[in-house]
Amino acid sequence: MNKTDFVSIQEYGLPKFKSELLEYTGKKRNEIISGNSDEAVVIRPENDNVISTSSVQFLEGIHFDLTYTPFHHLGYKLVTAAVCDIYSMNLTPVQIQIDIAAPNKFSVDMLKQFYKGVQKACEDYNIQHTGGDVSPSHHILVASASATGTGDEGEIVRHSGATVDDVICVTGDLGAAMAGLRVLLREKKAWQETGSDHFQPDLDQYEYVVQRQLVPRARFDLLEGFKKGSIRPGAMAGVTRGIVNDLQKIGKRSGTGIKLYSPAVPISYEVRNVADEMQEDVDKYAFYGGEDFEMVFTVREEEVEKLKAEFDDFSVIGKIVDRNNQFMINTGEDRTIKIDLFET
């Protein structure tokens, strides 16, 4: 970019920038009866629905790295992270508020790219972006989001809802976000070692895993499947900290044990390829890799076929067992790994 094209928020004017954010409202929702214009957002839940709120905070250098993250992907991912928590309660997100603090090293154009990503995500998730604050920052970009969802109280799914003999299922495939991160960090290192401004990372063959890291999608299609099939899962969680961690929460809070069939855990060939290249165990990516934003859930065995008729991008990977069994991972080679349920 030409140096003279760079306009900081300070030069541009914060009030002007803030007023232009009104363009990025995502989808207008009937439930939102007061959005940007007052000090707080007002939501009128329909049909005696309950309300759910979730929040996430992203710090540059901790939760994202702008050397390889495009601003619009960052905006998209922030929204995904916030709505995933609402979906995992089996509720429907309706709005999101976003506050950012931005240092002057970022231009108005860059920050608008961020909001374009927010806008795109809000359109995809059918939610309204109701605004938020923009403030200065000395060093790093910080973005916080708080999302609100609604739904029928009877439909809420909690971590504590799993029962013995439920089957454990997971959408899509696992470990891709971690594989993508590995590739991006390797390319970043290579770029730093060349010290060249014209370094071109070759990411073509890694597109799938890189996209899964940079611009993950929340699995609302699963919830649509539940609705169409009149299925209510027992327990559900977003796969945000690795499926072992996420299942531990379910086991602990449901007072049950977990049995995982390791060979059934879905892993794409792209993820296997990256693990091979990195000379790492692919199970580490799939079991402990965070940020996949897939959904892990439990249902009664007889509901698996019913769900398949409506939504089939999921795999059965285990079973809810008695608490005494703790957390067992059956590797399919006559070996069982036992994890203490109370270890986190």
Next chain:
Amino acid sequence: MNKTDFVSIQEYGLPKFKSELLEYTGKKRNEIISGNSDEAVVIRPENDNVISTSSVQFLEGIHFDLTYTPFHHLGYKLVTAAVCDIYSMNLTPVQIQIDIAAPNKFSVDMLKQFYKGVQKACEDYNIQHTGGDVSPSHHILVASASATGTGDEGEIVRHSGATVDDVICVTGDLGAAMAGLRVLLREKKAWQETGSDHFQPDLDQYEYVVQRQLVPRARFDLLEGFKKGSIRPGAMAGVTRGIVNDLQKIGKRSGTGIKLYSPAVPISYEVRNVADEMQEDVDKYAFYGGEDFEMVFTVREEEVEKLKAEFDDFSVIGKIVDRNNQFMINTGEDRTIKIDLFET
């Protein structure tokens, strides 16, 4: 503090720290049907009430300075800032979620002090603290809060609700938070110049203004007064960016002009003393100083006496006038300052 007493979150263990935050839940509210234990908080509004959400983000070095801000005051102030936005809609806050990102330079004890401040504020405001995330940070402490409130839709007060001939009122007195900031920054500078570890700032005579800066209180007592007197204000705003800015929002959104009687604006003698010492115009503190967290509101003239019977810590400071008048400040010395309503 003895060096060996310092325990970082990393040494202490993040899961242990997070689980101990369950102690700081503030007041349990019936509306909160799922708090800390799931991925999102669930709220069941009573009596067909609407829901309101607000968010704030505090960055070290931008919104607060830990060289003079005790951690428990910081926690208190964060909650105040979030609930003030809900009160200013004439709604009742019920819960708050707080995410922090903390670098290892802060000990577990320091961060627990922060949550003790959160706890105290939640008790004072009668709201539940429903938890949130704790993540690492490289440089600075970042704290985000999102609060939720409920209330009858018919009771909502908006920035757009002022009408011509409403009187403009403000609670308490103005400019104290800015005066406190001036004193604290002066003492910080003096401390930096001595370079001594044993510098003792003399803040006794500045206690009022320093407290107003460090640990401001949201004025829910005003809302109780409205309720008792069956009074509904026209427009209302928290005094967070200086009363001129906050009234500008009301004028713009209500499509009206603003007339302010400068001599009627309440300023404490402590604030006048600080302005004198600093050789600054006290009106600058009172009119443009932020973070007072007082409430500015408009009511019909005949309601002023009615309100006084229930709540009397407020002053009448002006009048809502026709839009053509713009924003006039009458200085009481036959002089009128005109501010463009569309300037921000």
